[in-house]
Amino acid sequence: MSAVKAKNGEMIVFKAVKKIYNLGAENVHALDGVDLNIERNEYISIMGPSGSGKSTLMNVIGCLDTPTAGTYVFEGEPVHEMDDNQLASIRNRKIGFVFQTFNLLSKLTALRNVELPLIYANVPREDRLEHAKTALEKVGLGDRMKHKPNELSGGQRQRVAIARALVTNPSIILADEPTGNLDSKSGEEIMKIFDSLHDAGNTIILVTHERYIAEHANRTIHLLDGKIRVDEKNNIKKN
């Protein structure tokens, strides 16, 4: 299929990935030649100044966006060659996205929001409800299933969003500034959930501006002008 093959254990392999936005006169290099390997059960934080390309990187990893140049292999599959439907299918089955602004559907209850990815995965109704309930219980919202987003606090909303990201049992969970809209207390609660998800074997990447949030992860990548400047293991493990 592709010349680029993933080694065993390697989940994500980026080779010279570029994302260039064409703004008429000038080109914006949001990603400017990124090489990156991510293995199963890694817990990575991405940092960098505003405009350095963190969100762009997350979107490309999350198959919401495709690279302008370079290759991206996800679990052995060449994402850079995929069409729209294949990308949608990867997003649905393999990726759980958590956004800064929650991005819940306001008219649906927590349960229905969490159920949604399973509908697109064609999971039968009963299984769907069971999985969605389990996911909500995991994030501590077993008693808020029938609530709509506007009846929930910011922290609770983000937990619904995490449950939605979890419900398909994805290969990786991507969170772009998940605590950015939350007070520090709710932020900490959210980070506890990510920590426990990691402990349970999930692979997690999160974008953050805060050092203390980044320290939850055991690997930190610093971006600047679309390039990886620092990629280091966190020695001081939190707790």
Add this chain to the structure above:
Amino acid sequence: MLQLFFENIRIAVSAIFSSKMRSFLTALGIIIGVLAVTLMGTLISGLDKSFEKSMSMLGKDVFYISKFEWFGNQDYWELRNRPDIKPEYAEKLVEQGKYVIAASPQSFRMSDMSRDEKSITGVSVIGTTTDYMQTSNTTIEKGRFLTDGEHNSGSRVAVIGYDVAEELFDNSDPIGENVKIGPYKFRVIGVVEKQGKFLGLQSMDTQAIIPLGTFQRLFSRRGFFRLSVKVDKDYMEEAEYEVRSIMRRIREIRPEEPDNFAINKQEAFETTYNSIKLAIGGTGIFITVLSLIVGGIGIMNIMFVSVKERTREIGIRKAIGATRNVILSQFLIEAVLICLMGGLTGLGLAYGLSFAISKFLPSTMPISLAIIAIIISLVVGIMSGLVPSYRAAKLDPIEALSYD
């Protein structure tokens, strides 16, 4: 697949019902379109039925010879100078015509009828001969029809219409009883079976048939006559030719001169009727097409608005795995559902109105038309929903997510 379909229907229903007024206004064009097409169909089917019934009163095999054409537009002066039709022609037509089965002259007059305290106004009194029984397809319900003897002797006997009998006699037997037509006393010898209205207008049941001789003696000697000529229905063309020739011979018309009488047939009604039907149908179709086009454009517009308003939602759905086709069908189903609901509403209204129509026309809404109306609303829904839905489907997930 089926699950996704149901999910999309659920989404569409909630979208439609969360802004009921907007959905209703959007569907208005479709409602009117479907209403127009079904009402038109109901009306035409009703007219057809009543027309058919009325035409059977006239009879396919009966010629009506009179001074003027029924739907003619000849020169007034030419018509005015035509000689009157005389009752004697009837006998000659029967004598000379090979194809003529029966012929009766008729003269008409409106009059009141009464019996003791009871009375009925606006009765059409027909003076005619025995042959009328055959030429008019009249069926006697009770008693008997006129005889030749009564015609010749000028007897004061009458065969009365169904409504007249009911009005003057309630439930008692009218046969042998006396009634008054105008100031004159008549004996009832028969009652005609119920016939209904001719073309929904003139009741055929408020009539009284009396011998022509009596009619002439009492009401008018030189009345206005019409001849009804029943001919062999297997030789209609020959019969018409023959009747025309006999009439021309009686009238002594030279070969180069045109007829100075008219042979009217049921067909004349049909031609006129068909053009009326065409006008109704044309108007109905025009209104239908117009409102469907306007309605379709309206739906397309609302769908564009809906897609725009829900850009973020589309982004979210795509981010968690909705494919283009899923989004496409989501919005397409919404458009189709609006049209379908509009169509059903229109159909419901038309069904209600068809009862109102059936008060004066024996009409029913044709099932085929209801099905066509539903198909039309489906097609309009698909056509007007396709472009907005396609636009929604090909939205870029990231752009859609950052839209506000």
